Amino acid sequence: MSEPQQVVAGPSTDSAPEFKVYKPSDVVAAAPPAVLPDEYFTPTAADLRAAQSQLAARTQALTNAPLRLKTTREAEEKAKRDRWPNTTIRIRFTDRTQLEKVFPSTDKIRSVYAFVRELLREDVKPIKFILYQAPNRDLKVSDLKVRDLTLAQLQLAPSSVLLIRFEDDSLNGSHVPAPLITNVLSQAVDLPRPPEVPDMVPSKGPTSKIPASSSSSSGEKKVPKWLKLGKK
Structure with missing residues (x-):
């Protein structure tokens, strides 16, 4: 009686890569948007009031931040963890190739570094690099204010794009x-195109401007009643 042969498991059918690779985008620029009139960029009184309210709220939040109780901060962090248990991180290289992977929001930035380094060429792995957010937020593992915080605490959840800069500047060219x-x-695919925006000029809402064109276009100018009374 022959001994039962040991079955060697082959690659699992569901062993798909845990990451995505996107090719550099060949699109130079999107279709030019509709030309907006100068009046559209002039803030209205409502716009100024809203901006002032936002600035006041932000200032108050920054002023009161040190006074918040620890339990309140922990409750807020727990709410964020419950809402965004995972964080999608996309690493963009200088040639616009992009790596994407989903991490637990409780992971730390060192997990992202390890993921990137694992996929680098052997001759590049020894070279140090920095992951950062534009314009100048470096997320260094050596930074005590960064390395011990989770991705959620670093405000990277639910998704963020990180740029990469190598210590060897010859690797940083576009x-x-x-x-x-x-x-x-070899696994790179085309980057999904963003949804198209309808070609229309957005409205800024009702304004209280006097339609001067209506009076000039008609052959007869209408005089307000109060002005007629004043001329008598």
Whole structure:
């Protein structure tokens, strides 16, 4: 009687990559938006009041932030964790190649660094790099204010785009291909196009401007009654 042969499990059918790779976008620029009149960019009284209210609320929040109780902050963080248990991080290289992976929001930034380094070419792995947010927010593992915080506490949840800068500046050119291993680059797909915006000029709402064109276009100018009374 022959001994039962040991079955060696092959690659799982659901062992799809836990990340996505997007090719550099070939789209130079989107279709030009509709030309807006100068009046559209002139803030109305309502716009100014809303901006003032937002500024006052932000100032008050910053002033009262140190006074908030620890339990309140913990409750807010728990609410964020419950709402966004996962964080989607997209790493954008200088040639616009992008890596995307979903991390638990409780992970720390070192997990993102480890993920990126694992997919770099062997000759590039020893080279240090920094992940950052534009314009100048570096997320260094060596920074005590960064390394011990979760992705949620770093305000990266539910999704964020991080840029990468290598210590070797020759890897940072916009025409330098992303230094990823061949197996990773072969999985690259086109970046999904954003939804198209309808070609229309947005309305700023009702205004109280006097329609001067109506009086000039008609052959007869209408005089208000109060003005007629004043001329008598």
